[in-house]
Amino acid sequence: MAxxxxxxxxxxxxxxxxxxxxxxxxxxxxxxxxxxxxxxxVVFRAVHSIKGGAGAFxxxxxxxxxxxxxxxxxxxxxxRIDVDGDRLKLFFRCGDLLADHVRATRDGETLxxxxxxxxxxxxxxxxxxxxxxxxxxxxxxxxxxxxxxxGSDGDLPDLxxxxxxxxxxxxxxxxxxxxxxxxxxxxxxxxxxxxxxTGNEPLYLLRALADLGEVEVTADTDRVxxxxxxxxAAACISWTILLTADTDEATIREVFDFVDGLCELSIKTAAxxxxxxxxxxxxxxxxxxxxxxxxxEPEHDAPAAPTPEPEPVAVPESVAVPxxxxxxxxxxxxxxxxxxxxxxxxxxxxxxxxxxxxxxxxRIDRLVNLVGELVINQAMLSQSxxxxxxxxxxxxxxxxxxxxxxTRDIQECVMMIRAQPVKSLFxxxxxxxxxxxxAVGKDVRLHTDGEATEIDKTVxxxxxxxxxxxxxNAVDHGLEKTEARIAAGKSPEGLVTLSAGHRSGRVxxxxxxxGAGINxxxxxxKAIEKKLIPADAQLTESEIDNLLFMPGFSTAAEVxxxxxxxxxxxxxxxxxxxxxxRISITSREGAGTTFSISLPLTLAVLDGMVxxxxxxxxxxxxxxxxxxxxxxxxxxxxxxxETQVVRVRDAFxxxxxxGTELGYRTPxxxxxxxxxxxxxxxxxxxxALVVDAIExxxxxxxxxxxxxxxxxxxxxxxxxxxxxxxxxxxxxxxLIANASGRSRISTRAELALAG
Amino acid sequence: xxxxxxxxDDSRSIRDMIAFALEPQGYRVVKAEDGKDGLAKARAERPxxxxxxxxxxxxxxxxxxxxxxxxxxxxxxxxxxxxxxxxKEKMLEGKQAGATGWIVKPFDEAKITGVVAKxxx
Numbered sequence: 001m002a003x004x005x006x007x008x009x010x011x012x013x014x015x016x017x018x019x020x021x022x023x024x025x026x027x028x029x030x031x032x033x034x035x036x037x038x039x040x041x042v043v044f045r046a047v048h049s050i051k052g053g054a055g056a057f058x059x060x061x062x063x064x065x066x067x068x069x070x071x072x073x074x075x076x077x078x079x080r081i082d083v084d085g086d087r088l089k090l091f092f093r094c095g096d097l098l099a100d101h102v103r104a105t106r107d108g109e110t111l112x113x114x115x116x117x118x119x120x121x122x123x124x125x126x127x128x129x130x131x132x133x134x135x136x137x138x139x140x141x142x143x144x145x146x147x148x149x150x151g152s153d154g155d156l157p158d159l160x161x162x163x164x165x166x167x168x169x170x171x172x173x174x175x176x177x178x179x180x181x182x183x184x185x186x187x188x189x190x191x192x193x194x195x196x197x198t199g200n201e202p203l204y205l206l207r208a209l210a211d212l213g214e215v216e217v218t219a220d221t222d223r224v225x226x227x228x229x230x231x232x233a234a235a236c237i238s239w240t241i242l243l244t245a246d247t248d249e250a251t252i253r254e255v256f257d258f259v260d261g262l263c264e265l266s267i268k269t270a271a272x273x274x275x276x277x278x279x280x281x282x283x284x285x286x287x288x289x290x291x292x293x294x295x296x297e298p299e300h301d302a303p304a305a306p307t308p309e310p311e312p313v314a315v316p317e318s319v320a321v322p323x324x325x326x327x328x329x330x331x332x333x334x335x336x337x338x339x340x341x342x343x344x345x346x347x348x349x350x351x352x353x354x355x356x357x358x359x360x361x362x363r364i365d366r367l368v369n370l371v372g373e374l375v376i377n378q379a380m381l382s383q384s385x386x387x388x389x390x391x392x393x394x395x396x397x398x399x400x401x402x403x404x405x406x407t408r409d410i411q412e413c414v415m416m417i418r419a420q421p422v423k424s425l426f427x428x429x430x431x432x433x434x435x436x437x438x439a440v441g442k443d444v445r446l447h448t449d450g451e452a453t454e455i456d457k458t459v460x461x462x463x464x465x466x467x468x469x470x471x472x473n474a475v476d477h478g479l480e481k482t483e484a485r486i487a488a489g490k491s492p493e494g495l496v497t498l499s500a501g502h503r504s505g506r507v508x509x510x511x512x513x514x515g516a517g518i519n520x521x522x523x524x525x526k527a528i529e530k531k532l533i534p535a536d537a538q539l540t541e542s543e544i545d546n547l548l549f550m551p552g553f554s555t556a557a558e559v560x561x562x563x564x565x566x567x568x569x570x571x572x573x574x575x576x577x578x579x580x581x582r583i584s585i586t587s588r589e590g591a592g593t594t595f596s597i598s599l600p601l602t603l604a605v606l607d608g609m610v611x612x613x614x615x616x617x618x619x620x621x622x623x624x625x626x627x628x629x630x631x632x633x634x635x636x637x638x639x640x641x642e643t644q645v646v647r648v649r650d651a652f653x654x655x656x657x658x659g660t661e662l663g664y665r666t667p668x669x670x671x672x673x674x675x676x677x678x679x680x681x682x683x684x685x686x687x688a689l690v691v692d693a694i695e696x697x698x699x700x701x702x703x704x705x706x707x708x709x710x711x712x713x714x715x716x717x718x719x720x721x722x723x724x725x726x727x728x729x730x731x732x733x734x735l736i737a738n739a740s741g742r743s744r745i746s747t748r749a750e751l752a753l754a755g
Numbered sequence: 756x757x758x759x760x761x762x763x764d765d766s767r768s769i770r771d772m773i774a775f776a777l778e779p780q781g782y783r784v785v786k787a788e789d790g791k792d793g794l795a796k797a798r799a800e801r802p803x804x805x806x807x808x809x810x811x812x813x814x815x816x817x818x819x820x821x822x823x824x825x826x827x828x829x830x831x832x833x834x835x836x837x838x839x840x841x842x843k844e845k846m847l848e849g850k851q852a853g854a855t856g857w858i859v860k861p862f863d864e865a866k867i868t869g870v871v872a873k874x875x876x
Contacts, residue, residue: 005775007771008768008771008772008775009768011767011768011771012766012768015766015767015768042812045765045810045811045812048810049765049766049810052766052769052808052838052860053766053768053769055860056768056769056772056860056862057768058863196831197824197830197831197853198824198831198833198834198853198854198855199804199831199832199833199834199855199874200833200855200856200874201833201874201875201876203876204872204873204874204875204876205873207876208873233830257856258855258856258857258873258874261850
């Protein structure tokens, strides 16, 4: 089993992610003007909890940064600091850096500190009235002793500096008002009633004293009344303890830290006590200090009452560890900040922290796989029952229908386990927008919508890169420069929208901007310059827009540091397609551009077209197919012995016989009447793929082959059809890319294996 | 007899850490997520001690302590505040509400077990 401490640490970082999300949400609400009085508290609490947890784990750097941020937020919630647009931007930036900090700490990476220092300075400039003692609360060994007790009496010396002194220096240090002394101490301890009602136990305090050295405890039971007069809630015993120990007053006082104000306490060196035991004094062989009498409370008669625990106390095994202490003198004025905030907390809208269970992803995948089997089995069973001639109205059939329904429900539920809201993904984009906007000097706002939309976890992860790239593009190329926007009569602040939603069984994610739209004349010119298209090509608007997806296409007049990294939209599209997705563009001049990504709900099932080639049944992902056609004799032209093209409307597309490609047959001489599927390549070119028949269009459960066979060119996976037949799921893009120059024999062998 | 300690904290990792520190010492640890949950668990479980955070959603620690102390059946129950806030007024507020003691974060196992020993023996 893993180290439990490591697990707790891991769960802390998971929690941090949740807190960071809550913080982001809150800041976003503040920016959108949707905040109520509680919003700032939520943000504050999120940062505070990160600090608290980090403190518990001794992550000092994280604590320090969170603390600075928290202090500024506290200033906001107490009204000391007003929030305006610039400050909100700073808070967003802090949030981003805090996230960096958390992740760097989690991954054991070192953080680039320049940005942090800048932000910390800006934050500190905001909350200039940071109080000294507030800083103390994040120092690793938070030990701030305020002695003596409630020291409002002016005649008592300030012993507040005690904690910082060495434990024992043979009493030679007289400088700090008698900070250390060793030898015999006389302690008088008289609890008040409240000491008991607040859950303190004198016995344990005496034990803690015994841990310091040798003790001689005398209980004063004079005030204990007769049984019939006894008030069980009253304190009536006091103790006198003679402690022989090499220690200082601060250490002794620390034992009583919790009962400060709940008892009468006097601590003196035995030498200083005129009535003290002369023997004890004799043992003190060092010069003793003239310690002041530190009375915790003004004299007060302890009421008489019963005995909870008498007699000298044996030294127990357990070790009382010193606890950091910081107790306020009542004279310290309460900051106004603290009075308003907590009361608002109770009517906070619950953000519903649902109970969750962490499960190994592997187990879920196994479940998904098994449910896939169940679906297949169910389909086979249905088919068998039908073939056996069981009437539709028979009880067996109707129960089978119920079984079908249940199977589908189970499948849906299981898929939902892997599903994740796109929210976390969208939140990361907020930062990308802010950073990109800052880099190009534009004023940009991100609007997100449909964050609760759920999609397969793997898809969420794999979508981050392409999305980031598109967001950067939108800020950098999509939106005009501020002056141009003003000239066009638009708001100087550019808007980037990111939305997610379900549409006909798929998830659609749209990235839009309200910029100038695609400059089609320029795109066309560029494409011709780069010889991507013939100079005389006649393209529709949509075809021009799609040129953006061609490899190596970049229209930005000036290559900027943020999006001009040589990664084009072609890479984005490849990534989307590999997820079984499609991407399209719509653009209106002067009004903006929207990229629309359509994705399958899960990677475990696929919309496929079931086709036949020779005697083989194959599945081709629907996402790759743009069109299906039946060829006329006039459509096909032969260019060479094995090179044929098809004329589709005004374009000539290469013709590829799937049967030949897979090695099932030799090329036919004549393809008229053949059925072809038009497949779009990554470079936007199309290829016509010949098949013998289209059988069906259906969802199939994907069975990976990778673990058993590695990568087989042109084959994505396999599936089991309803009749129990195994069919390969092809990767047509890979297949076409590999169409020339590979050995058909070997492919045949591989496929035979794979099947 | 096994003693029960109730930890009230909105942070799961802190709750886990407290359980991690105390369970090997033979304590039974019950967890609650906020003050309101803490009150309910305190009433249901009758713990021997409570370790609570102060700044929590729904009901903060100080309100919870006040409510507990208003109930005579919790008389004498040790309640320890667990907080980063060495800010004095917070501590004082907690004490006035009836807290027994406090643990200042950062804490480690020794710190927690030390305080528990001091209050539960």
